[in-house]
Structures are given as structure tokens and as C-alpha cells.
Amino acid sequence: MKAWVSGLTAMLVLSVAGPASAAAQTTPPVYALDCDRADAYSRQARGVAVIIVHAGDIVCERYADGIEPDEVWEIASGVKSFTGVMAAAAVQDGLLSLDERAADTLTEWQDDPERAAITVRHLLSQSSGLALPRESSRLPGYRAAIQTRARTRPGEVFAYGPRHFQAFGELLRRKLAAAGLDATPAHYLGRRVLAPLGIDVRNWAAVDGMPVLSEGASISPLDWARFGYFVLHDGDADGTGLVDSAAMAALFEPSVANPAYGLGWWLPHPRHAGSRGARGARGFLDTLGAGADFPELHVAAGAGGQRLYLFPELDLVVVRMTRGVDQDPATRSRAWSDRRYIEHLLVPQVAVTP
Numbered sequence: 001m002k003a004w005v006s007g008l009t010a011m012l013v014l015s016v017a018g019p020a021s022a023a024a025q026t027t028p029p030v031y032a033l034d035c036d037r038a039d040a041y042s043r044q045a046r047g048v049a050v051i052i053v054h055a056g057d058i059v060c061e062r063y064a065d066g067i068e069p070d071e072v073w074e075i076a077s078g079v080k081s082f083t084g085v086m087a088a089a090a091v092q093d094g095l096l097s098l099d100e101r102a103a104d105t106l107t108e109w110q111d112d113p114e115r116a117a118i119t120v121r122h123l124l125s126q127s128s129g130l131a132l133p134r135e136s137s138r139l140p141g142y143r144a145a146i147q148t149r150a151r152t153r154p155g156e157v158f159a160y161g162p163r164h165f166q167a168f169g170e171l172l173r174r175k176l177a178a179a180g181l182d183a184t185p186a187h188y189l190g191r192r193v194l195a196p197l198g199i200d201v202r203n204w205a206a207v208d209g210m211p212v213l214s215e216g217a218s219i220s221p222l223d224w225a226r227f228g229y230f231v232l233h234d235g236d237a238d239g240t241g242l243v244d245s246a247a248m249a250a251l252f253e254p255s256v257a258n259p260a261y262g263l264g265w266w267l268p269h270p271r272h273a274g275s276r277g278a279r280g281a282r283g284f285l286d287t288l289g290a291g292a293d294f295p296e297l298h299v300a301a302g303a304g305g306q307r308l309y310l311f312p313e314l315d316l317v318v319v320r321m322t323r324g325v326d327q328d329p330a331t332r333s334r335a336w337s338d339r340r341y342i343e344h345l346l347v348p349q350v351a352v353t354p
Contacts, residue, residue: 013349014054014314029293031314031346035060038345042320045305045336046328048073049221051319053229061222072202072218074324076302081231082201083165083213084124084251084264086172086185088235088243089192095175096120098250098263105171106146114150121250122154123168124264127257129154132161139214141207142170158258162214165264169213186211193242197230199223215302221319228300228308228317252298266299268338295346299338304331307338318345 014031039050039062048067052060063069090096098121102109109115114129122128131151140148145166151159172185182188186204194201200223205216219227230236231251235243251263260267300308304325309318320341322331 014316014346029295030349031295032349033059033316034345034347035062037347038318038320038341041341041344046322046331047305047320048323049319049321051221051225051317053225053317055315056229058225063221069222070220072200072220072223073306073321074203074216074218074302074304074326075224075300075306075321076304076325077215078224078300078302078306078308079213079215079217080165080264081300081308082189082217082227082264083168083185084262085193085227085231085235085243085248086189086213087120087124087168087263088247088251089189090172090175091244091247092241093192095179096172098124098247102167102171105174106167108146112150114153118150118154120168120171121255121263123164123171125158125255125257125261126160126164127155127158127255128164128167129157130159130163130167132159132163139205139207139212139216140166142166142173142210143208146170155256158255158261162212165214166207166212169210173210184209184211185213186217193230194227196242197226199226218324221321224308224321225317225319228310228319231298232310232312232315232317262298264300266301267297268299269294269297301338304328305336307341309342 014033033052033054035050035052039060042050043064048064050060050062051058061069087096087098091098099119101116102118102120102123103116109118118128129150129152130148139162145163148163148167169185172188176182176185176188182191190201199219201217201219203218205212231248234245235241235248251265252267253262254267255261255263295311295313298310298312304322305320306322306324307318307320309320310316311318322328325331
């Protein structure tokens, strides 16, 4: 990955990549990137950091008073985005494929027709069909996850919860053990992806000695932005692909059960918001007033307003962080709105047609 250059600016004009559509006689939209307004809105909702990277350059880096750049914050369900990249690394290493049956490794599922049909893709898209009881304050471990019965057929229903990711954790743990590799999925991600990128993830929550793959790790705003830049550029680092490029692309393919969700990532584009079965898209972009030409958007989202936004067509990475719900419970407030933040961040401009 290129060395980042700090080119701090309050305002930057961006246009969606690609030529205007000759058939539709439309011009790609143009936006002004307004760092000041985005940061001000973030602070109103208890935000402590905003990092914006455009084309590999840091164009906005803001911290609340008393916050140091190397401080780490718990990103809650933002961890799910790590799990998808973890799977892409495992594909590259020949450990698994996204469409293999989980029961080939989780042999306890082989005698259950519904669980026997679950694939890795179903687990990461949260459409495995596993029953998701209301969780206590203690998250389920890997063993509890694979003991969970199926409620629906895989691929039919999107159900948000940790057990899909914990079951994937046990699947990957067994594959790593069989190959004589890393002791845990978190160690595997660290060795294969995070360490080569110089990214430091700390305080990874664990149950029964195994990392929770749905939530519970901490990272600095700059390192989360670095991770986002890596993902935005298809898992390429200095011209060397650390993960399988086709598997990386699959992370952002709308799932059948919920077109607003891929594999560990939200896909809240306006065209998904009205799709049958879409859940979550309106929570990000409702009433934004954006049409189908709004830039593609991928989001890693965690409780407390922890956000990593990727705009592939703008070559733009945006990190917005708070202290997290554990250190600042008030961040659960509904005062935060992704829609309003994006409206402050990207200000539509009148495009000049040549």
C-alpha cells in the first residue's frame, strides 16, 4: 500500500468515476467533500475522530480535545468486516471456498438436512437459518453456535446475530488446526493481513479462549482507515494480493436474503433500500433523496456510531469513531444518523457538462 500523504483540506470536489452514460444522457454526479461540516456533526453526537482518505492521501484528520491519534476504540459489530476479509485470505490459502458446505467441516451438522445445506457464504451473509435466541450479556462461544438448531432453510431469511460468525469461527479453527497453522482465527488474520499492513487490533473479546468474530475488538481511527483502504483496493498491498480477489469482490455482492447486506458488510445503496427483503438500507440512507446515481457505498457499522464507509467510485474511505458504548454509553443515543452525516460529508454540486 502506498505511503499515505497528509494533504489536509476542508473542502474537496469529487466526481463519480466513469464516463457519462450516453444512453441516458446523464453526467456523473459531483460532490464537495466537506470535512468541517462532517466533523461538526460527528462531534454533536459524541464523536471523537474523523479520518478521510482520498486516493491514498489523508485529506481530513480531526480529533476531539484530549484525544490522541494512537488511541484505540472498541468498534463493536465493525468486527464483522474483519471476518469477511479473514475468509478471503482463507480462500487464497486453499483452506475453504465460500460455497462449500459448512457440514464438511462441522460434521455435527451432517445428519440435519437443513444445517447440512449451510455454506460458508450463508454464515457470513447472516442467512444460515440458524435459530437466534435473545442473547444474554455473555456472547455464545463456538461450541454453543454449532449446537444451535436451524429455524429456516439456509439462504431464505436474513437474521442479524452473532451465531453465524461464531459457527464460522469454529469452522475456520478446525481447518487451521488440520493444516497445522494458527491457534485461532484472530491470530490467522493478524499474520496473514493485519501485520503485513502494519495494523494493530487490540483487546479482541474471547469466549472459551476463542475470539468473538461478530464484535468486540479495538482499533485506532487511522488503522481502521488503513484497513478500509486495503479493502477498497481489492485486498492489494504494494502490488501483492494478500487475499483472493474474487472472494473480496464477493463480500460486496448483495445477498439473496437481504440485498442491503453482503458478507460482513452493509450495502446501503438507495437501489437496495426498496428491494424486496432488504433490511437495514433505510437505516443508513432513508430520505437521503439520492437516486440510482448515488455513489456505491459499503459500510462496516458498530454500536455507538462506529463507522467505516467505503465509496469505491470516489476512491474514498471515511472513518467516524466515538469512545464506544462501553466507555461512553451515551453513544447509543439516536442522535446519530448515517443519513445526516453523509449529507454533511458529501454536498451535491451542479455538474458542468462539457
